[in-house]
Amino acid sequence: MEEKKLTPMRFQPEKVERKWGLAEYRIADLGYIDSVAVDGWLSGNSISDIMQTYLERVAGEVPFENYGTQFPVMVKWLDIDGRTSLHVNPDDEAAEQRYDAFGKTALWYVAAAGPDAKLYLGFQRDVTAAEFYEKCLDGTVEELLHAVTPRPGEHYLVTPGMVHAAQHVRLLE
Numbered sequence: 618m619e620e621k622k623l624t625p626m627r628f629q630p631e632k633v634e635r636k637w638g639l640a641e642y643r644i645a646d647l648g649y650i651d652s653v654a655v656d657g658w659l660s661g662n663s664i665s666d667i668m669q670t671y672l673e674r675v676a677g678e679v680p681f682e683n684y685g686t687q688f689p690v691m692v693k694w695l696d697i698d699g700r701t702s703l704h705v706n707p708d709d710e711a712a713e714q715r716y717d718a719f720g721k722t723a724l725w726y727v728a729a730a731g732p733d734a735k736l737y738l739g740f741q742r743d744v745t746a747a748e749f750y751e752k753c754l755d756g757t758v759e760e761l762l763h764a765v766t767p768r769p770g771e772h773y774l775v776t777p778g779m780v781h782a783a784q785h786v787r788l789l790e
Contacts, residue, residue, distance in 0.1 A: 621658060623674050628652035628664065637784075638698040646688035664688045684719065693790050694728075700784035703737070703758065708777035723775040723790050727767040731785035737762040739779050 631642045631650055644652045644664060651663040659667055668675060668686045680689050695701075709720035725736070741763050752758040765773070767786055775781050 623659075623671060624657045626654050626659060626667075627656045629655045635701075636699065637701045639694075639696040641694040641696070643692040643694065644688070645691045645693065647691065687719070689719075691790075695783070695786075695788040695790055697783050697786050697788070700735075701782045703762075703780055703782045705780050706775065706777050711777075720777045722777060725773045725775060725783070726789040727769050727771045727773075727786060728789055729769055729787040730767045733784065734767050734786040735784045736765045736767050736773060736786065737780070737782040738765060738773060738775065739763045739781070 628644050629652065631645070631652065633640045633642070633650075642650050642652065646652065646664045646668065651665050653663050654660050654667065665687070668688050672681055672686055676688070683689070706721040706723065707715065712718045712720040737759070740761050742761075744761050749758065749761065752761055762780065762782075767773070
């Protein structure tokens, strides 16, 4: 029996409104967001279904050893009109223990930046939990953060454990 050829796949974007703007997932296998193919003979199948059936043909054996059948890459656009909340991505160990999931390292590519654009990437100095908590309570936590004025074409690596936020910028993550 002849095997059907896996052709390049395109997925239906999934838009999610946030308080700060719009997140548009281009490909994601997160459980709560599962991208669906829109072209070819796999049209209508989710990326998780495709990975369950065609893992070796899509990703090979090495990703399976590390990620099982979950597709190991997520791509999304972030159109940030305001400011995101402050986030911290877990590493693999913490994510597995707490959420039965993988950790997250992100690469932010700056596609556009408004005049008030800022990226907050880590702390300016060592901060105690008590100091961080107090600054959160009094609304001055921004004073603790390392702020960058991004320009289109730049990219930033957001590693697990790094506090981060963004405002008035369009990012490809």
